[in-house]
Amino acid sequence: MASSNVQFVARPGGQLSGTLRVPGDKSISHRSIMLGSLAEGVTRVSGFLEGEDSLATLRAFRDMGVQIDGPLDGNVTIHGVGMHGLKTPSAPLDLGNSGTSMRLMCGLLAGQGMDVTLVGDASLSRRPMKRVTEPLARMGAKIDSAEGGTAPLQISAVNALNGLHYDMPVASAQVKSCLLLAGMYAQGETCVTEPAPTRDHTERMLQGFGYAVQRQGSQACLTGGGKLQACDIDVPADISSAAFFLVGASIAEGSDLLLEHVGMNPTRDGVINILRLMGADIEVLNARVVGGEPVADLRVRSAPLKGIRIPQDQVPLAIDEFPVLFIAAACAQGETVLTGAEELRVKESDRIQVMADGLAVLGVDARPTPDGIVIQGGGRIGGGRVDSHGDHRIAMAFTMAALRASGDILIDDCANVNTSFPRFVDLASAAGCRVALQDA
Ligand code: S3P
Numbered sequence: 001m002a003s004s005n006v007q008f009v010a011r012p013g014g015q016l017s018g019t020l021r022v023p024g025d026k027s028i029s030h031r032s033i034m035l036g037s038l039a040e041g042v043t044r045v046s047g048f049l050e051g052e053d054s055l056a057t058l059r060a061f062r063d064m065g066v067q068i069d070g071p072l073d074g075n076v077t078i079h080g081v082g083m084h085g086l087k088t089p090s091a092p093l094d095l096g097n098s099g100t101s102m103r104l105m106c107g108l109l110a111g112q113g114m115d116v117t118l119v120g121d122a123s124l125s126r127r128p129m130k131r132v133t134e135p136l137a138r139m140g141a142k143i144d145s146a147e148g149g150t151a152p153l154q155i156s157a158v159n160a161l162n163g164l165h166y167d168m169p170v171a172s173a174q175v176k177s178c179l180l181l182a183g184m185y186a187q188g189e190t191c192v193t194e195p196a197p198t199r200d201h202t203e204r205m206l207q208g209f210g211y212a213v214q215r216q217g218s219q220a221c222l223t224g225g226g227k228l229q230a231c232d233i234d235v236p237a238d239i240s241s242a243a244f245f246l247v248g249a250s251i252a253e254g255s256d257l258l259l260e261h262v263g264m265n266p267t268r269d270g271v272i273n274i275l276r277l278m279g280a281d282i283e284v285l286n287a288r289v290v291g292g293e294p295v296a297d298l299r300v301r302s303a304p305l306k307g308i309r310i311p312q313d314q315v316p317l318a319i320d321e322f323p324v325l326f327i328a329a330a331c332a333q334g335e336t337v338l339t340g341a342e343e344l345r346v347k348e349s350d351r352i353q354v355m356a357d358g359l360a361v362l363g364v365d366a367r368p369t370p371d372g373i374v375i376q377g378g379g380r381i382g383g384g385r386v387d388s389h390g391d392h393r394i395a396m397a398f399t400m401a402a403l404r405a406s407g408d409i410l411i412d413d414c415a416n417v418n419t420s421f422p423r424f425v426d427l428a429s430a431a432g433c434r435v436a437l438q439d440a
Contacts, residue, residue, distance in 0.1 A: 004439055006415040008395060008425065010402030011434035012383065015254040015302070020431055022242050024074060024235035025263045026420050027173070027201050028293070029054035030100050032233045034108055034181070035209050036078030037066040037086070041230030045076040047261075048235055052419040053098035060105065063089040064116075080230050083184070084112075092117035092152065097124055097348060097390075097419050100174055103132050104202075106153055107178030110141035111161040111185025118153045123348050123390055125151045131170060132178045139164045139179075139186055163188035163224060170343065171316040173198035173267075176220065183222050184211065191221040196316050199267040204292050208233075236263035236295045241421050243271045243321040244396045245431060249300040250280045251331040252403035256301045257431060258285075264294040270318025272298075274325060278305040278332055307334030307377050315341050323397035326355045329375040330364045331404050338372035348416070349391035358386035358398055362405065383407020392416045396424060399435050412440075 029049040034057065036043030048054065050071045058076070062068055065087035070076040086109075095101040095118055102118050106129070109116050119125075130149035137143065142156040163186045168175055176192045180202055183190025195218070203213045203220050210229040214221045242262045249255035264287065272282055281303040287296040305328055315338075318325065322344055329336035344351040352368045359366035361384040365376040381404050388395035388411055395414040402409045414437075417424050425437045 004415070005412055007438050007440050008399055008411040008414045009436050009438060010399045010409045010411065012402055012405045012407055014403055014432045014434045015252045016245060016249040016257045016432040017255060018431055019258045019260060020245060020427060021260040022237045022245070022427065023051065023421055024049035025238040026051065026053055026240065027100065027199060028205070028233070028235045028263070030057045030104065031201055031205050032076070032235065033057045033061055033068070033078065034104060035205055035228055036080055036230065037061040038083050039080035039209055039228035039230040040082050041080055043078040043080060043230040043233065045078065045233045045235060046074055048074050048076045049238065049420070050074065051422050052096055053101065056094065056096040056098050057101045060093040060095065060101065063093060080228070083227060086112055086114070088114045089116060092119045095120045095124065097121050097416055099124060099127055102129070102151060102153070103174040103178050104181060106132050106143065106155065107136060107182035109155050110136050110139070110143065110182050111158070113157045115157050116155050118151060118155070120151050128346055129153060131172065131175050135164060135166050135179055136182055139182055141182065161186035163190040165191045167193045168195060171196040171198050173202070177202035180206065180213070180220060180222055184224055184226060186224040189221055189223050191219055193219045196313065197267050198316050199265065201265070208292050232291070234291045236290060236293055237261045238420070239263050239268050239271065240320045242298065244324050244400050246271060246275055246280070246282060246298065246300050247324045247328045248400040248403055248433065250275060250303055250305060251328060251400070253302050257299070259298040259300070261295055262298050264296045266294070267317060270314040271321040271325065274310055274314055274318055275328060277308050278328060279303050280305060305332035307332045307336040307375070309337045312340040319343060320393060323351055323355055323393045324400055326359065326366065326373065326375060327397050327401045329377050330359060330366070330381060330401065332377040334377060336375045336377060339369070340371055342371040347391070349389040349394060351391065351394065354387070354389050354391060354394050355397070358394065361386050362401065362409065381405045383409055385410040385412065387412045388414055390416050392419050392421065396421065399428060399433060402435065403433065
């Protein structure tokens with residue numbers, strides 16, 4: 001735990017109303033820095049997420065000699081150095097809490113012909129990295145890791161990478177993206193096949209930067225040796241951040257909230273599909289396409305929710321939203337069953353166990369299983385002290401639980417909310433949550 005314990009105190013009750021634009025999409029913000037840095041020309045980004053995770057990526061590329069102006073009010077200007085213009089950094093690149101930075105950069109840097117070390121915080125240093133280092137080694141990369149295949153990752157210069165045809169054992173956009181980014185530096189073709197659809201921002205953005213990607217069914221392929229051309233990027237609001245308010249407004253009686261400019265990529269909209277199956281009242285307004293990504297405004301009004309069996313095909317499409325979906329399940333009438341979600345155990349925390357422990361503190365019957373959870377909803381939600389284990393999404397999920405709780409919820413270890421959602425407490429308060437920050 002960090003030496004200073006940032007706590008949230010969430011008082012019971014309240015309802016959500018008004019109009020809100022949550023911060024920019026984290027996945028797209030990371031990729032805008034990575035691709036903009038390697039492009040020829042100047043890339044201008046608006047709506048950039050000024051959270052610790054995407055800032056870690058930004059700093060890492062600055063440390064490799066890229067001039068990046070901003071962020072200022074979400075605007076970032078990247079002076080691209082071209083595919084081979086990165087410079088060897090003078091120290092290890094510290095990627096903080098960010099799994100996306102580490103896994104994508106591992107691929108992007110493997111074929112650069114430079115020695116570089118990637119490090120992260122305690123949580124990131126526990127997360128599995130073999131899922132990227134093993135296929136990269138098959139491409140000819142040389143990457144040393146700590147025992148167990150975890151960070152720090154020491155990447156050594158190699159002369160060349162070879163293209164790879166890879167069937168991913170897990171549905172992971174980070175692994176897919178890592179290999180496609182490495183494939184730009186490999187001889188011949190690199191193809192990645194996924195067992196289930198995962199977020200496709202890398203494929204879309206590569207194409208936006210003028211790099212051909214062939215997509216057929218579950219496979220994405222590209223050929224090494226191409227170039228990226230700078231472009232402008234308008235980052236939509238992050239549906240993963242909007243998710244807290246979709247659930248909050250659904251469970252807090254009398255709520256009526258408008259979430260603006262939310263990214264609605266079909267590989268990310270599982271949270272809306274799942275909430276609708278539970279009976280949520282979510283209206284999609286003003287659907288449009290912005291810079292190659294679907295965007296819409298979402299109006300959500302409170303509605304009685306019912307427990308469901310969550311369809312397994314929705315799991316990768318809602319992979320980051322389960323902590324707050326478990327809060328929805330706790331407020332829904334009847335049983336909610338999640339299966340096929342073992343990946344949740346290797347996120348920023350073990351999200352199945354940490355959520356089950358927190359729900360138990362609040363008096364909710366939540367039984368963890370190896371690959372999911374069974375939650376009996378509709379009972380009383382009490383107050384109490386829960387530990388987020390430094391996981392941003394757990395902290396924000398329990399903040400929403402307070403809307404239906406009978407007592408205060410004190411949430412420990414909340415500093416990492418800044419990784420994905422700076423000013424969360426201000427925005428949540430403005431919308432109607434009774435939450436405050438305290439440094440214990
Ligand atoms: C991300 C992919 C997902 C997600 C993470 C961001 C990305 O991870 O959980 O927050 O930007 O590619 P996996 O692909 O490992 O499931």
